[in-house]
Amino acid sequence: MPNGAETKLLLESYLLARIPFVSARTVERGRFLEILAEVADAKTFDIRVHTLSQGLRDLKTKQVISDDKSLLGALDMVGDLFQSRSNVTVVFTDVQHLGEDNEVSRRFADLAALAEEHGGCIVVISSDPVWKPLQRMGMSLALDLPDVDEMRAEIEGFLRQYSGAIPIEWGPQEFDQAASILAGITKIEALNILSTFVVKKSIVKDDLVALTRMKDSIFSELSGIERVVLNPADNKVGGLEGLRQWLDRKRSLLTMDLRDRGMRAPRGVLLIGVPGCGKSLSAKAIASDWQLPLYRLDMGAIFGAYVGQSENRLREALATADSVSPCVLWIDEIEKGLAGAGTESTGVTTRLVGQFLYWLQESRGRVFVVATANDVRALPQELLRTGRFDDMFFLDLPEPDERREIIEIYLRKYLRVQVPAELVSELVELSEGFAGSDLNAAVTEIGYEAIRVGDDNVPFDFYLKAFNNIIPLLRSAPERVEEIRQLRDRAIPASGRARTPEKIGGSRRVVLG
Template sequence: MPNGAETKTRVESYLLARIPFVSVRTVERGRVLDLLGELARDKQLDILLHTLSQGLRDLRTKQVVFDDKSLLGALDLAGEWFQSRANLTIVFTDVQHLSDDNDISRRFADLAALAEEHGGCIVIITSDPVWNMLQRMGMSVRLDLPDFDEMLQAVHEFLRPYATDIRIEWGPAEFEQAASILAGVTKTEALNILATFVVKKAVTKEDLVELSRAKDSIFSELSGIERVTLRPGDNQVGGLSGLRQWLDRKRPLLTMDLRDRGMRPPRGVLLVGVPGCGKSLSAKTIASDWQLPLYRLDIGSVLGAYVGQSENRLRDALATADTVAPCVLWIDEIEKGLAGSGTDSTGVTTRLVGQFLYWLQESRARVFVVATANDVRTLPQELLRSGRFDDMFFVDLPEPDERREIIGIYLRRYLHVPVPDNIVDELVRLSEGFAGSDIEAAVAEIGHEALRVGDANVRLDYFLDCFRNVVPLVRTTPEKIEEIRQLRDRAIPASGKARPAADRSTGTRRVVLG
């Protein structure tokens, strides 16, 4: 996509070639005006700027040359000046209704024809499309939001004057991380965020977290995906050490500059396995530990009743995710939204799968996807091939040491007194076959009793009774659990532990240990 330097080069060539009509498509009017101001000074170009607030003024000297602020008055004057002044360029910034055939569009077309006769040039700065017949009279250029290099330069230039007056703890790595986080915002928005750090007379490493939060607040009202609020202390996951170690290795790569190696940032992970064992909680934990905003995409909710509606909704949702990056994008029970590819008569699912796979493969935005599924057999096979997700993990029922860790997490959360080790040992034994959600339910019941009678007054046998009263899925629907567990050989064990050889089915499997 065109960055500032590329756009400046193109605009310069158009102005020197005296192209009669040039449209610059952007949401950053200020950047374009800075660019045009540099060209006016460096190339000694005669450029006038019209705004509804100041009328016509010289872009080099900033002096007002005509105080009629109306657009029609400026158009009339431009027509007169094109006939009397050679090589004149006039820039218009506050123009509406240029996207179709109307009186304003035709007046600009007439003015462009006059400019062509006398070596003049009209520049329109707009974020909207331009009427086709008008656009064909000249050239168009697009200025996208600042790329990494531009944002890094902008951050350095903004903070450099304050280096002797405030404490700046950032080194090269922090400056690069800040530029990466600020991707997707305008230069003005980025500098406004940095200005809040300067006001407090210190720019610390902890401000990088605040940088993500400030950016997130800019896009909090965007549609397409749902912002998930993370409460401190509620997103701890027990066990899954293999997954956690893998994530620790991936985290730094999400904000590193990987371009010199031609690599993309980590794309994400697919979590499959037994219900209630921490797949969805893992998405929240990743966002919390990585101090990134968490967004949830419900693919089933994008389905629309009209032709093309579903595809447009998914496209908007994924574009929103790219805009708010870096972030974690959680897709819960992905098989419910993308299963059955090719079986629906309208072909909607097939198109959604294709659109999602294209984004998953091609997007370079720093969006880390955490998708969960209970049964990958219903998913399109092309979603599972290498190059889509970084890896696929199987989340199984927790082992004794994992259950001990999970029990400890919930005991500390729901009780205010320590629990004897021998009681914890017994709870670990009683929780054989429990999912993490079963353990949470049992400990929550103990917490309810503690609220009623006081923490110190909960009978120890009540702890055991709460665990004995839980009937886990492995006992109510053992066939379903066994069916799901047959998928273990297709994924890396999230626990980080390889199953005994006697328990392995035929097939290949990658194992990540310690």
Template sequence: MPNGAETKARVESYLLARIPFVSIRTVERGRALEMLTELAREKQLDVIVHTLSQGLRDLRTKQVVSDDKSLLGALDLAGEWFQSRANLTVVFTDVQHLGDDNDISRRFVDLAQLAEEQGGCIMVVSADPTWNALQRMGMAVALDLPDVDEMRREIVEFLRQYDSEIRIEWGPAEFDEAASILTGVTRIEALNILATLVVRKSVTKAELVDLGRAKDSIFGDLAGIERVAVRPGDHLVGGLAGLRQWLDRKRPLLTMDLRDRDLRPPRGVLLVGVPGCGKSLSAKAIASDWQLPLYRLDIGSVLGTYVGQSESRFKEALATADAVAPCVLWIDEIEKGLAGSGTDSTGVTTRLVGQFLYWLQESRARVFVVATANDVRALPQELLRSGRFDDMFFVDLPEADERREIIEIYLRKYLRVPVTAEMLGELVGLSEGFAGSDLQAAVAEIGYEAKRVGDENVPFEYYRGSFANIVPLARSAPERIEEVRLLRDRAIPASGRVRDLPEKPGARRVVLG
């Protein structure tokens, strides 16, 4: 049953049972009041609502009952009414500090006791918690944000009003995807986003991308995660054919409705391997290609000084990622943030790992995680267990054909004149042992010179010199490369090909293609 319908059914049972105190926990006050208005009219209930802007009014007739808009005045009137009227419900929507033991919360306790004696009910609609002594006098219910089914219904009903006025190209598949994208915002926020499409006089399939962008703009500065700006086509990745094929298969699943098969949306990928070979670039490329917002989670930045602060910040960051879904969440060098599990004397790292594992396993939000690591041995082993990430890929130094593709990408980006096939082949030969970042640096240096003297005036000797001046990690620290390569048999080759490796028991050797 959708969240809204389930909440309405529970509240109805509480009202009919005359529970003396009911709290509705929600950030959508208007939606909660609409639900209560429907119940009051359907069941002919006597319900009065108090707001600071309108005072006390009858929820069914909308008539003003009292001009006194103060909370204390409303509490006094409710107490008088409970003594003279049976089966009355009074709803309060603007109550501050009800989570603490104070004068206001104690007055609510007294009023709830009076309501219990007279068959009345007081109800509080708030996003804040309720003082324990007060909450134990009644029942609590949460009205969460609209789920995907409710969101789809809201979208269909909203756009149906404009069927005869504007061109609507959406079919069932587009409505499903729109609902998936807008899940995580309030109903009024979703309708505001849709209104921006309606004023354009058409709702096309291409505008599904605009829904994600508009949703992203709602959240502004987000707690715990950093928005990374990417544009379609900005970030191209050369090589890594196996990873790219795998991602092509995962993309449509991120916004499909998988509930009929009890499957969760794709959870993400862990990229390990040689530094500078495109792991971080891949995160940006995925967000760019999939036209999804990209957020970066820096685990080090959420670490706090005080007891429990780190865990609270980390939980908030993950909750924020859930709220902005569908999105790509990039965790760079994850081993630095989660290393030390089991050796941290304060236990903070162990608790963060536990939080992260629980979120990876249980969250159904459409957050695609791209985590990168240079040293997978520093990661907690439980993070590598099947079911956490969808898969783990090893990114190695590019081979000749991959280097050619990468060089061509940067030549097109930085230069305005073509390079002959013979020149390109020579650059591929000169770049043996280069990482992707080395190739970018070499071609960028040529680009600077071309900007200075003109593309046609850069001799090929300068091309050769730019590549010769690069000292790749494979030459400066070959032992580090070999150390990282010891982990290759634990992951799928991102290149899509199996390299020559010594056979080991349990080695994972998969070819994608």
């Protein structure tokens, strides 16, 4: 049942039962008052509303009952009102510090006792907790942000009033996607975004991409995660054909409504492999290709000096990611934050692992996680269990055809001349054992020389020299590369190339596509 409808039923039952004190937890005061007005119309309740800007007024007629805008003055007046009339409901919308034992919370407790004697009811709208002795005098309810169904109804209702006045290309599928994108923000925020499309005199299918960007702009200061600015030209990935095909199959599922099948949106991938082979670049490329905002969670920065601080930081960061979804959440070198769980000195790490796994398993936010790790053996085994991430991919040193593709990407990016195919082939041969980052470094050096002397004046010998000067990890630390390659059979090859089956420490991963 949508939260708005559930809240309406609960509120109606509390008012009919004349519960003396009702606390409503929500950040959408206006939306709650709309629900309250619907209840009042249906059941003819006598409801007064107090705000610090307008004082006390009648909910239905909007007539001002008292222009005393102070909270304490309103409490005195409501006390007199309860003694002179029965079955009156008063709603307070601007109450601060009601979670503490102070004069205001005690005044509300006295007023709640008076309301109980005279069949009155007090409703307090707040996003903060309520002082326990006061809360025990009544009941509580929560109005969450609109879910997908409620958001779709709001979108359709808003755009319906412009039907015929402006062209609207959206059909059922576009309304579903728009609702999925805008879920997680308030009703007024969603309608403000839609208003910007209305003023341009048309609603087209391409506006769905802009919806994500505009939703992202609402969260200017994010807690716990860092917004990564994307430049599509900087996020081209060469090779990794298997990973790219897998992502293409998952792309549209992130914003589809899969509830009728009892399924959730794709959760993400864990990328492991040789350093410099494109794990971090893949996270940027996914967000760029999918036209979604990218956020980075630094697990190393999560740890705090005080008890509970690390857990609170992680909880806040993951909640923020859910709020800004649909998005891509990049967790670079995840082993730095979650390695060592279960040892005697890492109680905090163990709790962080449990908290992260619970979110990964249970959260229904449309957050696609791209986690990278250089040493998967340092990660807790619970993280690698099927059902956490959708799949795990191994990124190895690129093969010749992959190196060619990567080299050509960087040559087009850094140079303004066409490089002969014969020279590219020679560079491919020279770069045996290079990682993607090594190829980037070599072509970058050529680019610097092109800027210095002009693109047409860089001799071919300089191209070869730039590549010969690179010492790849395979030459500087071959034992390290071989150690990492021992993990290949635990994951799907990102290249898409099938390998000769070798059973090493567990079940085989099957190459898809």
